[in-house]
Amino acid sequence: MNLGEINPILLIASLMVAATPLLLAAIGELVVEKAGVLNLGVEGMMIVGAISGFAISVETGSPWLGFVAAAMGGALLSLLFVLLTQFALANQVASGLALTLFGLGLSALLGQSYVGIKPPSMGDIHIPVLSDLPVIGPILFQHDPILYVGIALTAGVWAMLKYTRAGLILRAVGENHDAAHALGYKVVRIRVLALLFGGACAGLGGAYISLIRVPQWTEGMTAGVGWIALALVVFASWKPWRTLLGAYLFGGITVLQLNLQAAGVAIPVEYLAMSPYIITILVLVILSADKSRAPASLGRIFHASH
Amino acid sequence: MIVLEKRPQPSKAWSYATPLVAVVATMVFGGLLFAILGKNPVEAIGTIFWEPLFGEFSFYYRPQLLVKGAPLVLIAIGLSLGFRAGIWNIGAEGQYIMGAIFGAGVGLAFYPLDAWYVFPLMVIAGAFGGWIWAMIPAFLKVRFGTNEILVSLMLVYVAEQFLASVSLGLLKNPEGFGFPGSRNLQSYDAAHNAELIAGSGMHWGVVAAFVSVIFAYVLLNRHMLGFHIRLTGEAPRAAKFAGVNPPRLILFCLGVSGALAGLAGMFEVSGPSGVVSIDFNVGYGFTAIIVAFLGRLHPIGILLAGGLMALTYIGGEIAQSQLGLPAAAIQVFQGMLLFFLLAFDLLTNYRIRAARSEVA
Numbered sequence: 001m002n003l004g005e006i007n008p009i010l011l012i013a014s015l016m017v018a019a020t021p022l023l024l025a026a027i028g029e030l031v032v033e034k035a036g037v038l039n040l041g042v043e044g045m046m047i048v049g050a051i052s053g054f055a056i057s058v059e060t061g062s063p064w065l066g067f068v069a070a071a072m073g074g075a076l077l078s079l080l081f082v083l084l085t086q087f088a089l090a091n092q093v094a095s096g097l098a099l100t101l102f103g104l105g106l107s108a109l110l111g112q113s114y115v116g117i118k119p120p121s122m123g124d125i126h127i128p129v130l131s132d133l134p135v136i137g138p139i140l141f142q143h144d145p146i147l148y149v150g151i152a153l154t155a156g157v158w159a160m161l162k163y164t165r166a167g168l169i170l171r172a173v174g175e176n177h178d179a180a181h182a183l184g185y186k187v188v189r190i191r192v193l194a195l196l197f198g199g200a201c202a203g204l205g206g207a208y209i210s211l212i213r214v215p216q217w218t219e220g221m222t223a224g225v226g227w228i229a230l231a232l233v234v235f236a237s238w239k240p241w242r243t244l245l246g247a248y249l250f251g252g253i254t255v256l257q258l259n260l261q262a263a264g265v266a267i268p269v270e271y272l273a274m275s276p277y278i279i280t281i282l283v284l285v286i287l288s289a290d291k292s293r294a295p296a297s298l299g300r301i302f303h304a305s306h
Numbered sequence: 307m308i309v310l311e312k313r314p315q316p317s318k319a320w321s322y323a324t325p326l327v328a329v330v331a332t333m334v335f336g337g338l339l340f341a342i343l344g345k346n347p348v349e350a351i352g353t354i355f356w357e358p359l360f361g362e363f364s365f366y367y368r369p370q371l372l373v374k375g376a377p378l379v380l381i382a383i384g385l386s387l388g389f390r391a392g393i394w395n396i397g398a399e400g401q402y403i404m405g406a407i408f409g410a411g412v413g414l415a416f417y418p419l420d421a422w423y424v425f426p427l428m429v430i431a432g433a434f435g436g437w438i439w440a441m442i443p444a445f446l447k448v449r450f451g452t453n454e455i456l457v458s459l460m461l462v463y464v465a466e467q468f469l470a471s472v473s474l475g476l477l478k479n480p481e482g483f484g485f486p487g488s489r490n491l492q493s494y495d496a497a498h499n500a501e502l503i504a505g506s507g508m509h510w511g512v513v514a515a516f517v518s519v520i521f522a523y524v525l526l527n528r529h530m531l532g533f534h535i536r537l538t539g540e541a542p543r544a545a546k547f548a549g550v551n552p553p554r555l556i557l558f559c560l561g562v563s564g565a566l567a568g569l570a571g572m573f574e575v576s577g578p579s580g581v582v583s584i585d586f587n588v589g590y591g592f593t594a595i596i597v598a599f600l601g602r603l604h605p606i607g608i609l610l611a612g613g614l615m616a617l618t619y620i621g622g623e624i625a626q627s628q629l630g631l632p633a634a635a636i637q638v639f640q641g642m643l644l645f646f647l648l649a650f651d652l653l654t655n656y657r658i659r660a661a662r663s664e665v666a
Contacts, residue, residue, distance in 0.1 A: 040455065080645065089310070089656065090648040093394055093455070097595055098644040105637030112632055219634075224463050231456045270471035277460040281442075284452050303312065 011255060013138050016147060017213055019251025021046070021205040021222075023150045025229035026236070026243045027157055028201025033233055034161065035194035036174035036297035040096025041081055042202050043226025044103025049074040049203025050210040051107040054119055054217045063122040067146060067207050074203020075196045077103055082192050085301070092299050104220060114217045122146070122212060144212050146204070151244070153201070158240035170194065174295035177302045187302050202226065224277065231280045237293040246283075253279055310656040320654040325600055325607070328646035329614070335646075336639045345629050353628060354621030354636075367620050369507025373578050375616035377402070377570035379515040379609055381594035383522045384563030386603040390526075391538040393559045397443065397458025398567040399591025400465035401436035405568025406575035407472055408435025410488060410582045413497035414477060417489065424496040428572060429510075436568015437561055439465065444560035448553040454560065462591070470584050477582050487583035491576045499577035511573025515612075518566055522605040531558065567591060596644045615640065 025042050032039050052073030057066025077099065084095040122144050161167040170190060173180045177187045209225065210217050228250060236242035257272040265272070333355075337347030358367035381398045388395050395401075409432030416424045443457040472478075477488040491497045502508045526532035538545040538555060570590065575582055597615050601607030622636030652658075 084645065084648050088649045088652040090651060094599060094644075095648055097396060098641065098648060101592060101596065102638065102641030102645060105634055105639075105641045108634035109632055109638055112634065224460070227456060227459050231453075231460075234453065234456075268471055268475070270467040270474075274464045274467045277463045281446075281452075281457050281460050284456060285446055285450050303310065 009135060009138050011259060013142070015248060015252045015255045016143065017251075018254045019247040020147050020150045021208045021213060021225055022229050022232060022250055023154065023244060023247035024205035024208060025202045025226055026232040026247060027150070027154055027240060028198035028205075029229055029233050030236070030238060030240060030243055031157060031161075031170070031201075032194050032198035033298055034174045034238060034295055035170050035191050036177055036295050036300065036302075037085065037191050037195060038092050038096065038299040039078070039081055039099070039195060039198060040093060040230065041078070041099025041103065042198075042229050043222060043224065044100035045074040045077045045199050045202035046103075046206035046209075046222045046226045046229075047107040047220070048077045048103045048110075049206030050222060051111045051114070051206075051217060052203070053207025054114055054210040055110065057119050057211060058114060058117055061120050063120055063211055066119070066211055067204060070203040070207030071200040072203070074201070074206065075199040077106075078195045078199025078202075081199075082195050086188050086192055086195075089301050089303055092301070100226070108219045111217050111219065115219075117217065119211050119215050119217075121215070146208055146212065149204075150208075154240050154244045161240070171295070174297055177297045177300070181302070181304055187304070191302075202229075205229070228276065228280050231284055234294075235283050235287055237287070238295065239293075250276060250280070309659055310652070311659050312656055313654075316654050321602060324650040324654055325602065325611070325647060327650050328600070328643060331646040331650070332639065332643045335642060339635065339638065339642075340631065343631070343635060345631055350625055350629055350631060353625045354618060354639075357624050358617055358620040361624075367624070369501075369505060370620050371613060371616050372507035372512045373509070374619045375612045376509075376512040376515040377574055377590045378594050378597045378615055379612035380511065380518055380570040380573075381563070381567045381591055382597035382601065382608045382612060383515075383518045383605060384566035385594055386598045386601070386605070386608055387522065387525075387535055388559035388563055389539075389598055390603050391535045391555055391559055392542070393556055394455045395440060395443070395458050395560050395563045396455055396595060397440070397460075397462045397591070398563065398594055399587060399589065400458070400462035401439045401564040401567035402571035402574075402591045403462075403465040403469050403587050404439040404571070405432040405436035406571035406586060407469060407477070407582060408432055408568065409572030410491060410575045411472075411477060413491055413494065413576060414489060416496065417494055420496045422496075425499070425576070428497060428576060429569065432568045432572025433565040434568070436571065437565040439568070440560045440564020441557075444557050444564075447560075448556055454556075458560075466587070469582070469586060473583050473586075487581045490580045492580040497576055499573050509573065509577045511570065511577060514569055514573065516609075519605045519609050526605070535559065567594075593640060596640055599644060599647055 025046055029039065029042055049070035053066040053070030056069035057063045081095055081099050084090040084098070085092050124142050124144055126142070161171065169185055173185060173187050173190050181187050206222055209222060214221065232243060232246045232250065235246045253276050257275050260267070261269050261272050333351055337351050340350040341347045358364060358371065361367070381402065385395055385398060409428045412431040413424060413428045439461060440458070442461060443454040446452040446457055447454045473488060474486050479487060479489045499509050499511065502510070526536065534545065534548070534550045534555060537548055538550055575586065579586060593615060597608060597611045600614070601609070601611035618636060618640060622633065625631040626633055
């Protein structure tokens with residue numbers, strides 16, 4: 001065992017990388033849930049995003065195009081959820097599960113010929129002066145661009161929900177869809193847009209895993225990150241900045257357990273690998289006492305009878 | 307313009323017809339998918355649905371139908387009780403793994419004792435393993451109101467890591483030349499879940515699956531608890547007035563589904579699989595969710611749906627070796643089935659009408 005080998009600066013820097021897929025997926029799901037829809041298909045949309053992003057960036061050689069494709073792939077899959085829950089009025093829990101099962105199969109099918117390939121690298125940004133600062137430079141200013149997109153997205157969603165008319169309408173739909181409908185807002189249309197946004201975000205999160213974090217394609221590589229993202233939204237009590245905080249917390253746990261594995265701590269590898277999931281459960285238990293923050297129409301089917 | 311009109315009561319006819327319609331739609335779109343993959347769609351669908359039942363080697367595949375169907379039916383029966391009451395246990399895969407570990411653990415602890423009571427003890431241990439794993443989300447939901455969907459799912463990943471740990475450590479075969487995996491229970495007679503009639507595929511797990519179907523049928527139709535389960539799902543407010551005790555219902559539904567999933571794992575590890583190894587679980591716990599919905603959460607329906615799903619597994623394997631159809635294509639095929647089922651369910655609960663144009 002050699003704990004001295006763990007470099008705190010690298011640890012914090014890699015914590016941010018580990019947290020980004022979670023953050024991207026969770027911020028998308030947050031918007032979806034704020035609109036009153038519970039989409040349990042995050043895992044499925046992430047893995048489809050992971051393979052579509054990977055395939056396109058290998059074929060075109062451009063990671064940027066890959067991320068665009070990943071967002072489109074995730075949104076396309078969420079369209080299936082839209083058809084089921086918004087137009088066929090199916091149960092949202094069952095539909096979300098269907099989306100995940102289907103997405104896992106589809107991604108395995110699409111990804112057959114991409115196993116063992118290295119994707120083109122995106123490279124890290126370099127800002128003169130700032131990136132060269134000691135300590136702060138490597139932690140804050142030497143990452144890939146998508147990591148900053150995740151933070152910008154969090155800020156954007158926060159501002160949208162808090163200060164804009166569109167955010168107010170979205171929240172109204174999520175709190176009481178019958179009242180929103182009576183006021184003349186298009187409940188279904190707003191929810192469809194929110195779901196597409198959520199799908200695109202989950203797709204980006206998935207591609208971040210396959211293109212930057214790992215970077216490689218293996219079947220089922222999201223390994224429950226989509227489900228942790230769902231827990232994260234509850235943890236954050238549907239608040240964007242708390243989502244960021246929570247994502248970094250989970251990212252920190254993941255990175256720390258990987259570092260402990262590498263340092264050869266006396267705890268067996270399997271028990272360390274369990275820790276993010278167990279901690280997710282613990283956090284859920286601690287926070288489940290307060291349910292008051294959940295959007296009031298969450299998971300309910302909307303059917304305009306008049 | 308088309309409008310949906312909610313039916314006062316779900317249509318009986320459509321609720322029987324939608325699974326069939328969904329299967330046909332899946333065959334059509336699945337065929338399309340296979341065509342895109344460059345396979346002859348008619349041949350591929352035929353191979354999946356015809357070959358295992360009536361093909362040249364059906365004498366080999368028909369018993370497999372029982373072997374693959376039994377765990378699916380066992381798990382799905384348990385899940386359906388909870389799903390009916392709005393209690394979502396989606397971590398059956400983890401409970402299946404824990405049942406296998408507990409069952410095999412007890413069996414291996416007795417090795418090489420040859421006594422009649424080894425196998426019954428393993429059955430109890432297997433059910434207990436699944437039950438205790440399901441009691442974690444159940445207890446947390448009752449005590450703290452924690453979401454059982456997320457907790458039961460997180461526990462699948464925990465169970466998978468635990469499985470890796472025991473197959474490399476605690477349960478590793480001491481005579482296995484350092485390879486991961488336990489002793490083979492098939493070669494330990496007292497613990498072997500052997501075929502009851504040689505060559506039929508019928509083992510104790512299949513018997514348990516049939517018993518669970520009968521048990522669930524009686525429970526739902528003839529017992530107060532079954533009535534409470536149905537009432538909670540269909541009319542939660544009425545259930546409150548009828549004096550349903552929600553915590554008790556949660557503990558019961560999750561407990562039963564966990565125990566049944568644990569049993570499925572235990573019968574699998576002591577029979578067809580034989581070995582506790584890292585890749586022991588093959589996703590039965592997740593496929594069983596599709597089986598439960600395809601069977602309309604009804605015991606008899608689940609029996610039929612389990613058979614159909616087992617058919618796609620076996621047919622899929624044949625198509626894989628004969629036509630080179632990728633394994634993942636079958637997974638997509640199974641996922642599609644659930645999609646179509648949920649979509650066509652619209653017709654059960656709503657009537658589709660052409661709207662008369664009127665001024666609002």
